[in-house]
Amino acid sequence: MKYQNVQTEMQNMLDEVTQNGREKGIQLAVYLKGELVVNACSGVADTETKVPVTEETLFPSFSVTKGISATLLHILADRGMLDYEQKICEIWPDFAKCGKENITVRQALDHTAAVPHLPEKLTNAELNNWEYMCRLMEDTKPLWAAGELQEYHAITYSFTVGRIIELVSKKTIAELLKTEICEPLGVKMFIGIPEELIDTLPIAAIYEPGFDKNNLNGNGIITIPECCMSMSDWINKKETLKACLPGVGGVFNALSLARHYAALLPGGADGISLLSEARVKEAKTVSSTRVMPDGTSYFGLGYGVGGYNGRKSIFGHGGYGGSMTYADSLHDFAVGLTKNYIHAGSAEMEIIRAVMRKLNIPVDF
Numbered sequence: 001m002k003y004q005n006v007q008t009e010m011q012n013m014l015d016e017v018t019q020n021g022r023e024k025g026i027q028l029a030v031y032l033k034g035e036l037v038v039n040a041c042s043g044v045a046d047t048e049t050k051v052p053v054t055e056e057t058l059f060p061s062f063s064v065t066k067g068i069s070a071t072l073l074h075i076l077a078d079r080g081m082l083d084y085e086q087k088i089c090e091i092w093p094d095f096a097k098c099g100k101e102n103i104t105v106r107q108a109l110d111h112t113a114a115v116p117h118l119p120e121k122l123t124n125a126e127l128n129n130w131e132y133m134c135r136l137m138e139d140t141k142p143l144w145a146a147g148e149l150q151e152y153h154a155i156t157y158s159f160t161v162g163r164i165i166e167l168v169s170k171k172t173i174a175e176l177l178k179t180e181i182c183e184p185l186g187v188k189m190f191i192g193i194p195e196e197l198i199d200t201l202p203i204a205a206i207y208e209p210g211f212d213k214n215n216l217n218g219n220g221i222i223t224i225p226e227c228c229m230s231m232s233d234w235i236n237k238k239e240t241l242k243a244c245l246p247g248v249g250g251v252f253n254a255l256s257l258a259r260h261y262a263a264l265l266p267g268g269a270d271g272i273s274l275l276s277e278a279r280v281k282e283a284k285t286v287s288s289t290r291v292m293p294d295g296t297s298y299f300g301l302g303y304g305v306g307g308y309n310g311r312k313s314i315f316g317h318g319g320y321g322g323s324m325t326y327a328d329s330l331h332d333f334a335v336g337l338t339k340n341y342i343h344a345g346s347a348e349m350e351i352i353r354a355v356m357r358k359l360n361i362p363v364d365f
Helices: 004-019 064-078 095-100 104-108 130-138 159-169 173-185 231-236 238-242 256-260 276-286 303-306 348-358
Strands: 025-032 033-044 188-189 250-252 316-319 324-328 333-341
Touching: 004 025, 004 095, 025 256, 025 348, 033 064, 033 256, 064 159, 064 173, 064 188, 064 256, 064 276, 064 316, 095 130, 095 333, 104 159, 104 238, 130 159, 130 276, 159 173, 173 188, 173 256, 231 238, 231 303, 250 256, 256 324, 276 316, 333 348
Parallel strands: none
Antiparallel strands: 025 033, 025 333, 188 250, 316 324, 324 333
């Protein structure tokens, strides 16, 4: 195997960071030129039961989910079923209430839709109720003129983008994810785990011993409601894992994430593509978590990847706590990293840099 030495070296690195306590459980998968070259894992999925992480272990990955949901929306756009400049109310009439009649699909994708906040006293039961939350979004007033300001729609993205996908496709998010991504790629991904699988899937527990809610909400801004604190306790709940939360509630393994992003690069993953090359190029200009200093928007570029020197070939999405996944079209490289230990001094960026160097991909972040 051409890259067997890279596989071995990365496996050794993962073993080192789990054995020295920097990580509990971790997975890394990498595609290069459409071929899987690294698929490694180490540590434990649950510190109480000591169940080991395998390649099949699924990790709650928070906002990594946004990039997967964005792909679903771009698939619909690729088929001519919606337009980025279309007003959301043309798809979802009741969204027009409270002064939201001019908000567009593009603005929902790029976090300029002006509805980033949730009620502070929102309950878990309410947040997990898809129809309740979609009605809540209908009755929410925008905080500014849409398009004028970008603020991360941490959880509300779930219900703006998610509802658009559902109404256009006439399928649930779970159904569309299964038919459009999981089945073509032969991977397991879940946004809302079915009741019959919740006790049988190998799902890692998330750990965050130093949780501080001030790291999430500042100045009285309620982007993350109290019911989600701590984030690890919230995401570990079965009811959360079963809920439809297309911006924050996805459960993946590293292989599924890397394969998904490889399938968005020219040539695809083992020849399988999810979107046309032209659509990916356009998607990188409309779907983002932030606008870079040069004014360019990126398809789901966020968190650790956002420091990647503004390289325009990069698109992907990170998640709270360190899980991340992205593709680099310049070097035909896609990576997925999933983990379950949230703390200062974790190793994910060192691992990403290390595997890039071993594959002779420039590291400028």
